[in-house]
Amino acid sequence: MTHKQLVLDNWEFRASGDESWLPAAVPGTVHTDLLRSGLIDQPFYGTNEHRLQWIDKKDWEYRTTLQLDEGWESLAVTELNFAGLDTYADVYVNNVHALSADNMFLAWTVDVKGLLRAGENEILVKFRSVVTEDLPKLEQLGYDLPAPNDQSELGGLEEKRISVFARKAPYHYGWDWGPRFLTSGIWREAVLTGRNAAAIADVYIRQDEVKEASARLTAIVEVDAPDSWAGTLRMTVEGQEWTREVTLEPGKGVVELDLVIDQPRLWWCNGLGAPELTTFRAELLENGAVLADAEVRTGLREIKLIRQPDAKGASFKFELNGVPVFAKGANHIPNDSFITEVSEERYRHEIASAAESNMNMLRVWGGGFYEEEVFYRLCDEYGLLVWQDFMFACSMYPGDEVFLENVRKEAEYNVRRLRNHPCIALWCGNNEIDSAWAQFEENKGWGWKEKLSGEVRETLWTAYEEIFHRILPEAVTAHHPGIDYWPSSPLRELTNDADQHSVRIAGDGDVHYWGVWHGIEPFENYNVKVGRFMSEYGFQSFPELKSVLTYAEEKDMELESEVMLAHQKNGRGNQIIKEYMDIYLPEAKDFKSFLYMSQILQAEAMRMAIESHRRNKPYCMGTLYWQMNDCWPVASWAGMDYYGRWKALQYTARRSFNDVMLSVEVTDGDNVQVHAVSDLPGALAGALVLRLHAFSGAVLKEWKQSVQLAADSSAVVFTVPLAELMAGLDAKQVVLAASLLAEDGTLLERKEHYFAAAKELTLEQPVLTVAEVPGSGGLSFTVSTDVLARGVYLTAEQEGIFSDNYFDLLPGQVKTVQFLRRRADAAAGAGMETGAGAGVETVETGAKAGAGAGVATGVKAGAGVPYFVPAAPQGLEVRSMADYVN
Incomplete structure (x- = not known):
């Protein structure tokens, strides 16, 4: 039987109406294609963002030509598959309209058998501007939908906030840490497939009951057959085999097969055990021969959100395989404004950094996008749980049936796409909307509803409940049973009264505490403002000088320069950093020193918060700071900057998240x-x-x-x-x-x-001494001092991290440190992962970091080559806080 596949990767693009075509990358975006053709300046440099807002006002076209042999015409099924189209698109095959798309978060498949021919074929994709598409929707609605993070003024739209109408990554419209770049393009793979026989369209390993003694599973196999078919379904896993005779009608059908695995290798999160992964193979057999096959890899585990009433309210904690997990981690945002620029190596750097930082959970925040497959695969491999938001954040949304149906399809598709990943611990409806709207408390929340009429308020809340209390939880229940759904973060519980909203810290639900930073409260409030699960809190800093110099020049090195303000999206952010610094730290001697001091300030705030949350265990059972990463070089809440360079916060989090x-x-x-x-x-x-x-x-x-x-x-x-x-x-x-x-x-x-x-x-000026450890081959060195040295800061010319950095050092202590370079070829092989502090001496006694009863400190079992590799640092320099203050 014949199966054919052709990846469509030879594309060109143009603005609609232009005569000339230019080379295009697929997957890609129009902004990055324009940049590669030399038609725009680097979007992240200086204030270039402001001058590139014209791009989203135009329509764009992409085309490719295919040479097909005659064999394609004889196939029973021929389909064109787009894994991602951003966002309003029409697809034409040989000048015939084949498909209309209206959701960035969906895959699109269309039958093109009657549209293709032997020889040359043209595929044309026309993208309509989201601005011109959605402005009429706002005008027709007649009132504004709250969307405060939509930087419409920067986009030349005055206060016309249209981000809520498109099912497109919300952060593309701007956020208080990110720029406004409304991309268009074919952002995931495009493939032409053809076949004459039945194919396996999907395999889901439903985990009905997973215990140490045995795992009861159901293999749910979706088969797509062009004609009636009878044969055998065979499932194999680690030497075990199950079969079932099946008879299928033409079209898509589902076959279920019960599986039992004795003494299963359980999947554990980082810190609790090995993240064991198991591969399941499904095969369709016809007369004993394999007609079609598919493999999925998952981890066998049971994950639950436990909300149990107690004397202080109700718990909010995760249990993995019956073991309570104190969640330690951060909030993840997209790694780039241009999603297709993120390589597997960049993803691995983020996930390996999280594991090295002793994290066990990342929250995929609802203003970005449902992440790429590689993100979840790496979380599976490194043992990082994922709190997964649906893509709704800080806005109210339309409630018309067209929009709601689009959301239904989006939810079903993405839940089905991600459900085999053992890392998925929770599906969450949205970010901050319940508390922002505060339906059941007047004059609470963010002041949205008070500006609207009673009729409009009722309309918007009805739409809210339809999406977040019905459509999304129904999708999770139907397609990912056993995984909990949480309607909004933060939330206390669905009560349909004032007790529902997390507008103050209470004894139940999860908490976003922003009294420090937005509320200008003192750091010390972290010690008393503690909830059951701290799912957001944070403090800003600048990236290091090396990163700042990628978007600014010497003349821009002032706190309030035009460029510094362009790379500070949080209003008074730079001044807020300065105000807190005046309270807690000595004065920086110049702006370049201010960059370093801002990181010391941020790290101290987050240290206080994390320690307070962990001290209050088991009342508090989770601490996820805002935020892990950046989508461009900017002053922000991130612990790692856009280039993956660890700030002081990342090192502090690593120490603060240590098992002991x-x-x-x-x-x-x-x-x-x-x-x-x-x-x-x-x-x-x-x-x-x-x-x-x-x-x-x-x-x-x-x-x-x-x-x-x-x-x-x-x-x-x-x-x-x-x-x-x-x-x-x-x-x-x-x-x-x-x-x-x-x-x-x-x-x-x-x-x-x-x-x-x-x-x-x-404080006095310390004299810091660096010496190579004898016999280490230049891979280990010691740092010592003659007087107290605060914020000891190590730098090297290569890209990488140190086993410890931004630490305090007393005379008599000898700090042993290694430099760990990023392994650029790490993406070449699967499973190249490292445990927290893998084999790295970071304390003066020479003990390995994180050493403790029952905890592996080296490379994880079967991991292969670690991502962070010891190397001799080139151009090693060491400074301390005394070098940066007056």
């Missing part, structure tokens, strides 16, 4: 408390050593005691009155160093605590 953590807190009762937090599955015995140091390194006071930490616990392990601790000492001249040692003396965790703000400390 110490946290020092001064309570309202003026007691100094040392908390020990363990995410380990087993109990831990060790010793706590506390030393109060002068900045010269001298030990002023010392305490040592044994510690018994229960599995998966948080406890206060030491308390001393502040007055006793500081008796006769100046708070501006001492630091408390807390160390937790394993029974064999291995250092598990170390934490410094200061008793005055950094701006008040009496």
